[in-house]
Amino acid sequence: MAGAITIPTTHTLRLINPRSHSWLLNLRHISPPSFSLSTATSAASLSPAPSTAEEEDSDHHNSTPSDTPPKPSNKSAPFYPKRGQTLELVCDTLAFKGKGVCKVxxxxxxxxxxxxxxxxxxxGRVTRKRGSYAEVAKLKTLSPHQDAVDAPCEYASYCGGCKTQSLSYExxxxxxxxxxxxxxxxxxxxSDEQPDCLSIMKPIVPCANQFHYRNKMEFSFSNRRWxxxxxxxxxQGSGNEYALGLHAPGFFDKVLNVDKCLLQSEPGNAVLxxxxxxxxxxxxxxxxxxVHSHAGFLKHLVIRTGRDVQTGKPEIMVNFVTSAYKPELLQTLVEKVSAITEVASIVNNINTSVGSTSIGEEEHVLYGKPIIAEVLRGLTFQISANSFFQTNTQQAEVLYELIExxxxxxxxxxxxVLDLFCGTGTIGLTLARRAKHVYGYEVVAQSIADAHQNADLNGICNATFVQGDLNKIDENFGKNFPRPDVVISDPNRPGMHMKLxxxxxxxxxxRIVYVSCNPATCARxxxxxxxxxxxxNIKGCYQLKSIQPVDMFPHxxxxxxxxxxDLID
Ligand SMILES: C[S@@+](CC[C@H](N)C(=O)[O-])C[C@H]1O[C@@H](n2cnc3c(N)ncnc32)[C@H](O)[C@@H]1O
Structure with missing residues (x-):
């Protein structure tokens, strides 16, 4: 039968329900880690393989959304629904990227x-056919989901940030x-038939604060309001085309104007x-x-919330990212923003590139100090405009305790301790207090500089941080540090390279502690x-002892x- 689901013979798992999990089979085709950062398996490439020309049949190829959805067609039911077809569906569960899984x-x-x-x-209208599943755009809710709650944010139903705010947190x-x-x-x-499986899979650790948990928000200025x-x-007819807010889902050039974001701190919202x-x-x-003509001045507004280590009160860094250095143009904004008590730093990153990054080629301090601070696991960390820091400080405390x-x-x-993908050294430094020596590796030079500074700031002398691309290691890697007792590996979404x-x-x-922000590449x-x-051509030599999911980002x-x-002896 066309589209029948088969399980690879090398596969030893027990299939719980072939129909309801056919999308998961695509994840088995995750390409092995690739050989360069630019082509490394990304979240996008984790999605099932791109559809072939045959699958992307030409019917409704250029169909555009109409105002009134066509009636659901319930005539004959071919296995593959057609692109453009409208179906009445019920969502079963949530899958990766928070997408709802439904069945014809x-x-x-x-x-x-x-x-x-x-x-x-x-x-829902079928928008795209993939290998063994299709994507659907929701046209109209006929009856709400179970566990529905009122989303407190006025933008929740269309902002790309929070997709599940109207689902109860539980x-x-x-x-x-x-x-x-x-x-x-x-x-x-x-296998979920392993007798000790239940003890391996720990229940998820919830996030105590479901709102105002983000310590960093990046808003974009745009001449195309979505x-x-x-x-x-x-x-209609408001005539206001300018926006400052978050990118509309699926548009690099359109921005949803927002006056408030419930994920950031209250003082952060005062700045916005x-x-x-x-x-x-x-x-x-x-x-x-x-972003089309490359004209215009204001690019991004980045708001970071840290903490005054003396008083424990929040302190804010505001970063105006602009296409040129013209501080006189920012004067009024600086006056207004610096009047907010918590604002301790205002910087201006100059980014002359045509890309959308917020990292500048140069940085100027417009008010206050060039850095703010934050305390994590009893250590003080300096945060500069472009340095990496865990975005949910309170839950990072929980995460780091679990790592320890x-x-x-x-x-x-x-x-x-070998700390791979060490960023600004936060994990390694928290472990250094109980270790002989920590060796950290990270590709971003600025993060390595921050890691050294963080070590100095906390009087830690038994940590070495080295800049290097872990996707490009050769046979010399490992010669500069002794055999570790514990490896911490905290890669970004593409996961680890096959060389590593x-x-x-x-x-x-x-012992390896694998910290992951992408359970799909983690599982691979x-x-x-x-x-x-x-x-x-590799032989596994580890036994999985525990998997602890942690919710760092509600909604x-x-x-x-x-x-x-643990290493198998
Ligand atoms: C999820 S962050 C973890 C940072 C740090 N462990 C922490 O908890 O703050 C992943 C880090 O891996 C770094 N990274 C990404 N690709 C890398 C590569 N090919 N080689 C080395 N580091 C890389 C990123 O710059 C980032 O700092």
Whole structure:
């Protein structure tokens, strides 16, 4: 039968329900880690393989959304729904990237829909066919999802930031936990029939603060304001084309104007409002950057919240990212923003590139100090405009405690820690207090400089941080540090490169703590480390001892995991 689901014979897992998990089979085709950063497996490439010309049949190829959705067609039910077809669907569960998983009632064919929530009945139009599933755009909710709550944010139904705000928090974390479990079974090939499976999969750690938890928000200025369809009538003729806010989902050039974001701190919102109140004033001569013509001055407003280490009170850094250095143009904004008590630093990053990054080629301090600080696990960290720092400080405390527990250093100062993807050294430095020496590796030079500074600031002398690309290691890697007792690996979303996996399998450190912000690539890498791979010519030598999901970002699809691996003797 066309589209029948088959399980690869090398696959030892028990299939829970082939129909409801067919999208997961695509994740088995995650390409092995690639050989350069630019082509490294990204979150996007984790999605099932791009559709072939055959699958992307030409029917409705150029169909555009119409105002009134066509009636659902329930005639014959071919296995593959057609592109442009409208279907009545019920969302079963949430999958990676927070997409709702639904099935064509007659055939069980799997459809993925952004913003569909479990239990919700809705009309959806098929927008794209993929290998063994299709994507659907939600047209209209027919009956709401179970566990529905009123989203407190006025932008929640169309802002790209929070996709699940109208789902109760208990339900959000339940689905996150479920996703990790399914990825570990289907991609990682860890059988759910193992007697000790329940003790390996720990219940997700919820986030105590479900709002105001982000310590960094990046807003963009734009000359193209995005108005969601439901507000078209209301906003018609308002004549206001400028926006400061968050990118509209799927548009690099359109921005949803926001006056408040419930994920950032209250003082952060005071800054946003102060800027919103005056930046459009024509007498100031300010213009938003136009990503098409590359004209315009204001690019981004980045607001970071840290802490005054003396008083424990919040302190704010405001970063205006502009296309040129013209401090006189920013004078009024600086006056308004610096009047907010918590603002301790205002900097101006000059970014002359045509790209959308907020990192400047030069930085000028316009008010106060050039850095702010934050305290994590009793250590003080300096935060500059462009340095990496965990974006949810309170939950990072919880995460780092879990990492420390998993590393379980003896505390007698005899052990060596290798901190891979160390960023500004935060994990390594928290472990250094109980270790003999920490060796950290990281690709971003500025982060390494910050790590050294953070070590000095906290009087830590037993940590060495080295800049290097862990995707490009050669046979010399490992010669500059002793064999570690514990490896911490905290890669970004693409996960670990095959060269690094091979290195770790050869290194045979007694313990690996794998910290991941992408459970799909995490499951793939754990599979390599534990089960090996005939294709990659590697033999696994680790046993998975525990997987601890942590919710760092409520209302978003992101899931963090701390996984503990022990060397098999
Ligand atoms: C998820 S962050 C973890 C940072 C740090 N462990 C922490 O908790 O703050 C991942 C880090 O990996 C770094 N990174 C990404 N690709 C890398 C590569 N190919 N080689 C070395 N470091 C890399 C990023 O710059 C980033 O600092």
């Amino acid at each position: 009632p007659e055939t069980g064919f799997v459809l993925m829909c952004d913003r569909a929530l479990p239990g919700e009945r809705f009309l 339900a959000q974390i339940k689905y996150k936990e479920q996703q990790v479990r399914e990825l570990m079974i289907h991609v990682g090939k860890f 108005i969601p369809q439901e507000l078209w009538e209301e906003e 409002l102060a800027v919103q109140d005056c930046w459009r004033d024509e007498s100031l001569g300010l213009s938003p950057y136009n 527990d998993a590393a379980s250093l003896k505390g007698d100062g005899s052990e060596i 996996i091979k290195f770790l399998l050869k290194l045979k450190a007694p 890498d754990l599979d390599y480390l534990c089960h090996g791979s005939v294709e990659q 978003t699809p992101h899931i963090e995991c701390v996984c503990l691996l």
